[in-house]
Amino acid sequence: MKKILFVVLLCLVSMPAFAKDKSVYDRVINSGTLRCGYAFWPGLMEQDPNTKTLSGLFYDYMEEMAKILEIKVEWTEELAYGDLPEALRTSRVDAFCAGAWTNPIRGKYADPLVPIVYQxxxxxxxxxxxxxxxxxxxxxxxxxxxxxxxxxxxxxxxxxxxxxxxxxxxxxxxxxxxxxxxxxxxxxxxxxxxxxxxxxxxxxxxxxxxxxxxxxxxxxYGTTIWIKKGEPELKATLDNATQQLISDGTIDRLLTKHETAPGMYLRPQVPYQGYSHAAE
Structure with a gap:
């Protein structure tokens, strides 16, 4: 009997080792929160030195995305751009949300979303x-x-x-x-x-x-959000939301708001753009 109990306990202890790790997508959906890493770049992501309030094109973009996905964005950690892949790999953050260029070296270690702007x-x-x-x-x-x-x-x-x-x-x-x-x-x-x-x-x-x-x-380069490699469900969810924001005119409105000189932002070419009230 003792041997049987020992085997059962051993199996119970060992089970977590064989359990599939929870995906970032599961964690975001279950918690209702997307934990964002960020870095500062003029226009894209900035911070008021006195109030520490964040602002910029990508801040507004992420807040708009959160609304249509009915989740919360948590601005979790300031990162250097070079630290982006490791911070995603080790799940310190769920996404890098301040906008980073789609260079191929970065793409070896992390996955980009659909770009909202080109530079x-x-x-x-x-x-x-x-x-x-x-x-x-x-x-x-x-x-x-x-x-x-x-x-x-x-x-x-x-x-x-x-x-x-x-x-x-x-x-x-x-x-x-x-x-x-x-x-x-x-x-x-x-x-x-x-x-x-x-x-x-x-x-x-x-x-x-x-x-x-x-x-x-x-x-x-396209400028976009980055997520951990191998998270197809999360990528599909965020890409789909981004495509809606592009096609309904929200992104164009945000680009116009943050564009301080003509031609500063190169708009993405889209197959169809039917502005809605979101563009106002």
Whole structure:
């Protein structure tokens, strides 16, 4: 009898080891809360230094998504962009909700949702510097210093297009404006940035920077939410909600609200867009 009881107890103790781990989708649906990681980027996600209140395009987007899914968004943890995959893998957060570019390296370790906006990344130089225009190869030389942030999309672009240049990597978590400020202060020759970052720097440094004239941008990325690899139910749920917000005009309204300069945000092309009262 004792042997039988021992076997039964052993089986009961061992069962959790063989139980399937609860998915992020199950946790979100059962709790009614999506735990969001975030990072700060001008326009996309910002914080009032006094009240600590969050705002920005992706803050508004997530709040709109929460409404139509009838869940709550919890802004759980501030992250560096480079920490995004690990924070998702270890379930510190359910999603990275502040908007991050869809670069392929990041896509090896996390899954993106449908982008709500696209952003072009371009090279910028000091005003008065007559080098580099219409000559991509001229930037791919050891004597050319290019300022990027380690582990982020700018470093991926630099490695792809300028493997022979001198890459100056700033630490993860560095304010993105520093890449362009390094150009202004002659610590670097080239900085890689989007239109949002350029405007942020130019507002305080008018006339100091100029875009390198090229036929095309160096890269165009979708900007979106990221979730843990292998969560198809969660991805389908959030993608479906996002598609509704795009097609009913909500996203276009939010882009217009947060667009501080023409052409700052590149709208997604959609097969059908029938505005509803959500667009007002």
């Amino acid at each position: 072009s990344v371009t090279a910028f130089k000091r005003a008065g510097d007559n080098r580099f225009d219409n000559d991509l190869a001229s930037m791919n030389k050891p004597e050319v210093k290019i300022s990027v942030i380690d582990g982020e999309s700018t470093s991926v672009i630099a490695r792809r297009y300028f493997p022979n240049a001198t890459i100056q990597s700033l630490p993860q978590g560095t304010d993105g404006t520093q890449m362009l400020l390094n150009v202004i202060t002659k610590k670097a020759d080239i900085g890689l940035a989007d239109a949002i970052m350029l405007k942020t720097v130019q507002d305080n440094n008018p006339g100091k920077l100029r875009e390198v004239k090229l036929k095309y941008p160096l890269q165009v």
